[in-house]
Amino acid sequence: MSALMPKASQATQRFIARCAQDCQGVFAGLEEVERANTAKVLGAFQGHDVSARNFAPTNGYGYDDVGRDALGAMFAQVMGCEAALVRPQIASGTHALALCLQGVLRPGDVLLSAAGRPYDTMEQVIGMTGTPGQGSLKEYGVGYRQVELTAAGELDIPGILAALDGKVRLVLIQRSRGYDWRPALPVEQIGQAAQAIHRANPRAWVMVDNCYGEFTGLQEPGDVGCDLMAGSLIKNPGGGLAPSGGYVAGSREAVDLVSYRLTCPGIGGEVGAYAGSYQPFYQGLFMAPHAVAQALKTAVLAARVFERLGYPVHPAYDAPRSDIIEAIKFGAPDPLIAFIRSIQAASPVDSQAVPEPWDMPGYEDPVIMAAGTFVAGASIELSADAPIRPPYTAYLQGGLTYAHGYLAIQGAVQSILDAGLATL
Numbered sequence: 001m002s003a004l005m006p007k008a009s010q011a012t013q014r015f016i017a018r019c020a021q022d023c024q025g026v027f028a029g030l031e032e033v034e035r036a037n038t039a040k041v042l043g044a045f046q047g048h049d050v051s052a053r054n055f056a057p058t059n060g061y062g063y064d065d066v067g068r069d070a071l072g073a074m075f076a077q078v079m080g081c082e083a084a085l086v087r088p089q090i091a092s093g094t095h096a097l098a099l100c101l102q103g104v105l106r107p108g109d110v111l112l113s114a115a116g117r118p119y120d121t122m123e124q125v126i127g128m129t130g131t132p133g134q135g136s137l138k139e140y141g142v143g144y145r146q147v148e149l150t151a152a153g154e155l156d157i158p159g160i161l162a163a164l165d166g167k168v169r170l171v172l173i174q175r176s177r178g179y180d181w182r183p184a185l186p187v188e189q190i191g192q193a194a195q196a197i198h199r200a201n202p203r204a205w206v207m208v209d210n211c212y213g214e215f216t217g218l219q220e221p222g223d224v225g226c227d228l229m230a231g232s233l234i235k236n237p238g239g240g241l242a243p244s245g246g247y248v249a250g251s252r253e254a255v256d257l258v259s260y261r262l263t264c265p266g267i268g269g270e271v272g273a274y275a276g277s278y279q280p281f282y283q284g285l286f287m288a289p290h291a292v293a294q295a296l297k298t299a300v301l302a303a304r305v306f307e308r309l310g311y312p313v314h315p316a317y318d319a320p321r322s323d324i325i326e327a328i329k330f331g332a333p334d335p336l337i338a339f340i341r342s343i344q345a346a347s348p349v350d351s352q353a354v355p356e357p358w359d360m361p362g363y364e365d366p367v368i369m370a371a372g373t374f375v376a377g378a379s380i381e382l383s384a385d386a387p388i389r390p391p392y393t394a395y396l397q398g399g400l401t402y403a404h405g406y407l408a409i410q411g412a413v414q415s416i417l418d419a420g421l422a423t424l
């Protein structure tokens with residue numbers, strides 16, 4: 001065991017086991033979702049006659065790359081969409097989201113964020129913050145507005161409609177809580193908003209930041225009428241196996257527009273070779289419903305454990321979920337940092353590393369992160385992040401196996417107890 005991962009006392013082990021017992025009913029519900037999503041994914045594999053030829057590397061322009069094209073079609077099907085781009089070369093979730101905005105929005109258009117302030121890294125893409133001269137949407141003459149969530153953390157549909165004039169071309173809805181203390185938005189609620197938006201302004205497309213949301217429920221945004229969505233392959237839909245990449249899915253028209261930004265006008269999605277094997281992307285998609293279920297079980301256990309230790313958690317262990325994140329409010333820097341360091345110490349990779357707060361590109365406050373992952377930065381693997389700002393909230397996510405999540409949570413509790421920061 002890592003020198004930094006303390007051995008759990010009998011009392012700690014009993015405490016964690018009791019908490020896990022409390023979660024059994026919730027786990028049964030998560031297993032049902034896993035089965036339904038596995039059936040959906042399996043249907044996509046079988047419907048596209050996946051065989052060894054799909055995994056083969058390609059080179060040059062990559063015309064007629066069956067591995068790339070079938071993977072796109074399968075993602076489209078699973079996400080309830082007409083089309084998708086699934087590419088190792090999309091560098092991150094932010095890149096996938098930025099491609100959507102840049103592909104659809106034109107000078108004079110307005111982007112409306114309907115779930116309040118968007119994810120930190122999107123602020124510089126939009127031009128809300130950041131260094132002028134980098135080509136943000138603002139510099140290209142794209143306007144921006146936002147509508148806050150209601151006090152209950154729901155989409156404010158009347159407020160969205162009031163902000164929806166003819167200039168609004170894209171309404172961005174972030175499904176996940178991201179780094180905020182708010183519920184992840186249920187897909188059904190996103191669908192209700194999409195319907196109302198389309199009725200009020202048919203020119204406005206609804207785009208979902210689907211990062212961390214995939215396979216947490218029975219439906220995806222495409223199933224409820226959203227026009228465009230994007231996410232990262234080193235989060236949920238890569239199943240812990242995809243080595244890099246992102247995806248964009250949506251209507252044929254919307255995805256085509258994004259494809260002209262991904263490559264260039266006139267060429268779009270027809271090119272893009274990958275000299276590595278596509279096999280981990282396919283296998284990752286196959287594993288994704290299971291990996292997400294393992295991550296959700298880890299989040300549920302963490303919620304129960306830290307709630308019982310006296311820390312506010314969000315969501316509660318038995319609340320509905322629409323993303324894989326568990327937010328834990330530590331109220332002070334010491335237990336927060338002890339927690340993050342214990343997650344690192346419990347990792348299979350880089351367990352000896354001691355996380356320190358740092359100024360991460362794209363983020364406004366220093367961030368401390370635990371990410372002892374096989375795929376660098378993959379947050380479907382057990383990881384935790386925290387911006388260093390009051391009220392010192394840690395965001396825990398991922399966990400390829402529940403057993404690993406369990407051990408890591410047990411270690412974190414022991415560290416916090418050993419430091420005298422909490423009592424059982």
Ligand SMILES: *Cc1c(COP(=O)(O)O)cnc(C)c1O
Nearest residue numbers: 092093094119176178211212232
């Ligand atoms: C992770 C994430 C992003 C950005 O993805 P990166 O891969 O970190 O660039 C955007 N939005 C949400 C909600 C996310 O969770």
